Amino acid sequence: MTVAACSAHGTSSTPDKGTDRPDLAVTGAYVPEPPMADMAAGYLTVANTGRAADRLTSVTSDIATDVTMHSTTSAGAMKKETALPVPAGGRLVLSTGGDHLMLMGLKRKPKASDTVTFVLRFAASPPITVKAPVKPATYRPDQ
């Protein structure tokens, strides 16, 4: 196609709409039923089909006064993070034994079949609200 070949040469001054920004979608969110009444973990995947990277910069929840982002070191220790990267064309995966959300100051203890709401905020993209089902403590996602 001559038209495509022409724009590929960069003769057009109009930038491609939407291709140079992140495009995020959240899947697989869940909260395992916590063993303690004052603390719980949250897991989810943020997929970025856009061509720019983004960062998860803060998370809030209806059931916790404080939600922090944690990474897990190779030695198994948790480390608090102020942001987690969502690479362009890649995924941010929060999973058991890896990066995760930590819910502190629980207003109620999540029980299996409850739903927890998270609001995820990003450096570039608009906020995303996620309804995460509470799963039994033994639950592991397929992937």
Ligand SMILES: [Cu+2]
């Ligand atoms: Cu943690």
